[in-house]
Amino acid sequence: MKALxxxxxxxxxxxxxxxxxxLGIEIISTGGTYKKLKEEGVKAIEISELTGFPExxxxxxxxxxxxxxxxxxxxxxxxxxxxxxxxxxxxxIDFVVVNLYPFKQTILKDNVKREEAVENIDIxxxxxxxxxxxxxxxxxxxxxxxxxxxxxxxxxxxxKVSLDTKFYLMNxxxxxxxxxxxxxxxxxxxxxxxxxxxxxxxxTYEKVQEMRYGENPHQIGALYKEVxxxxxxxxxxxxxxxxxxxxxxxxxxxxALELLKEFDEPTVVACKHGNPCGVGSDSNIYKAWxxxxxxxxxxxxxxxxxxNREITEEMAKEMKEIFLEVxxxxxxxxxxxxxxxxxxxxxxxxxxxxxxxxxxxxYDIKKINGGIILQTIDSELLxxxxxxxNRKPTEKELEDMLFxxxxxxxxxxxxxxxxxxxxxxxxxxxQVNRIWATKQSIDHANELIEDGITKGAVLASxxxxxxxxxxxxxxxAGITAIIQPGGSVRDKDSIDxxxxxxxxxxxxxxxxFRH
Numbered sequence: 454m455k456a457l458x459x460x461x462x463x464x465x466x467x468x469x470x471x472x473x474x475x476l477g478i479e480i481i482s483t484g485g486t487y488k489k490l491k492e493e494g495v496k497a498i499e500i501s502e503l504t505g506f507p508e509x510x511x512x513x514x515x516x517x518x519x520x521x522x523x524x525x526x527x528x529x530x531x532x533x534x535x536x537x538x539x540x541x542x543x544x545x546i547d548f549v550v551v552n553l554y555p556f557k558q559t560i561l562k563d564n565v566k567r568e569e570a571v572e573n574i575d576i577x578x579x580x581x582x583x584x585x586x587x588x589x590x591x592x593x594x595x596x597x598x599x600x601x602x603x604x605x606x607x608x609x610x611x612x613k614v615s616l617d618t619k620f621y622l623m624n625x626x627x628x629x630x631x632x633x634x635x636x637x638x639x640x641x642x643x644x645x646x647x648x649x650x651x652x653x654x655x656x657t658y659e660k661v662q663e664m665r666y667g668e669n670p671h672q673i674g675a676l677y678k679e680v681x682x683x684x685x686x687x688x689x690x691x692x693x694x695x696x697x698x699x700x701x702x703x704x705x706x707x708x709a710l711e712l713l714k715e716f717d718e719p720t721v722v723a724c725k726h727g728n729p730c731g732v733g734s735d736s737n738i739y740k741a742w743x744x745x746x747x748x749x750x751x752x753x754x755x756x757x758x759x760x761n762r763e764i765t766e767e768m769a770k771e772m773k774e775i776f777l778e779v780x781x782x783x784x785x786x787x788x789x790x791x792x793x794x795x796x797x798x799x800x801x802x803x804x805x806x807x808x809x810x811x812x813x814x815x816y817d818i819k820k821i822n823g824g825i826i827l828q829t830i831d832s833e834l835l836x837x838x839x840x841x842x843n844r845k846p847t848e849k850e851l852e853d854m855l856f857x858x859x860x861x862x863x864x865x866x867x868x869x870x871x872x873x874x875x876x877x878x879x880x881x882x883x884q885v886n887r888i889w890a891t892k893q894s895i896d897h898a899n900e901l902i903e904d905g906i907t908k909g910a911v912l913a914s915x916x917x918x919x920x921x922x923x924x925x926x927x928x929x930a931g932i933t934a935i936i937q938p939g940g941s942v943r944d945k946d947s948i949d950x951x952x953x954x955x956x957x958x959x960x961x962x963x964x965x966f967r968h
Contacts (some may be wrong), residue, residue, distance in 0.1 A: 456548035459483040467493040469601040516577040525584040549585035553578040589623035632657040674700040685809030695800035709759045712863040721745035725756040732877040738762035744876040835961040846957040850934040853911045861913040862965040869894040873910040917941040924950040938964040
């Protein structure tokens with residue numbers, strides 16, 4: 454029996470080859486792998502000895518030869534195939550151990566040039582893998598070093614690799630080559646600066662962790678990350694304390710992080726079940742924390758807190774007294790971390806690049822039965838705004854309107870957010886009509902903070918008002934300013950009501966549905 458070994462990732466390959474040798478399997482190898490094996494005492498023969506043809510074109514052509522591919526693809530149960538091999542003087546190859554040129558590692562390097570990336574597109578490797586996988590019943594194909602031990606165990610115990618294992622390894626090959634080609638496609642599209650949605654979509658993600666369960670205990674769940682540096686992403690955060698993150702932890706924390714990225718000033722976002730429940734901005738992070746916490750001391754229980762400045766000892770002492778699931782920050786004071794770590798189950802995440810936003814053309818994907826719906830992320834906030842009422846907003850009102858507009862962008866539709874002094878004071882998420890969301894946000898503000906807190910507050914709506922009833926409710930609550938997209942056929946009704954009550958209103962001409 455013969456094994457062809459050609460690997461970029463040489464993890465465990467020397468010991469694996471030595472074990473194959475002990476089992477009487479002849480080793481054929483190429484390039485750097487051949488050199489490594491020979492240095493370590495493996496009696497490998499070079500590929501050119503097999504083919505009778507030298508490697509050429511700087512190694513671009515070495516395994517693309519009939520003596521390689523006929524030896525792999527010949528079906529042992531087909532007498533005609535075996536007869537042809539004999540006539541051509543070709544031996545069968547029974548093991549193909551290949552992993553591909555390091556394209557991913559190359560494109561992840563800083564300032565990599567296109568020529569270098571293209572040179573690291575493997576040709577012979579995928580061809581051998583596909584050949585071996587197609588003939589899986591006769592050839593054992595290994596692309597992952599983690600499978601070496603499994604193969605050796607079966608060879609030692611049974612003298613062969615089972616058909617079931619070969620089928621499993623075949624599946625891994627096409628998973629591997631599909632991912633490899635998807636990476637190349639994505640890189641080339643980005644190089645071309647092509648922001649259009651592709652005609653054919655192939656995505657590749659790498660598993661970061663398996664989870665105890667998905668959204669509910671009867672569902673299976675796992676976390677995958679995009680191939681890339683993923684700056685500012687939860688997938689690269691370092692966990693410093695606590696239990697393993699759950700599916701819901703990750704989903705909720707991601708939503709909180711994306712809202713946090715809208716703010717440059719010191720800001721704290723508290724989130725629960727995918728919706729913000731408390732947001733505060735101020736001149737320092739402790740004041741911002743106090744605002745976020747006091748915005749809704751009830752809903753923050755069991756929630757997520759994300760922070761865009763270092764967490765201080767003073768903050769940590771207060772956070773410790775609350776049941777929180779997850780805290781994410783760019784850094785922690787040493788004493789603050791010590792205090793928070795005293796809560797054994799609290800998940801503490803370190804994400805120094807917390808402020809880095811997703812690139813503008815990144816995809817947002819939702820799974821539907823039988824397909825997906827794809828869009829670019831909602832990377833805009835507003836391009837401009839128009840004051841549509843007689844009264845213009847004061848400087849303070851405008852500041853709070855823009856603050857609250859950032860929040861409502863991340864509230865599930867129909868969504869309403871109330872703000873005052875750069876603090877969220879009431880949020881009405883996910884209602885089936887806008888007046889319910891408006892009344893809910895007002896009721897929560899008066900109940901959870903203090904009665905009358907809505908006087909002098911501003912209101913943000915993620916989409917237009919279909920009727921003037923939301924303006925009526927705002928007036929009754931003492932709200933003095935409204936920011937909304939506009940665009941309803943009945944906009945004039947709402948504008949007239951605002952003018953009647955002395956409320957200032959601006960249109961953004963941009964909506965932010967979040968379904």
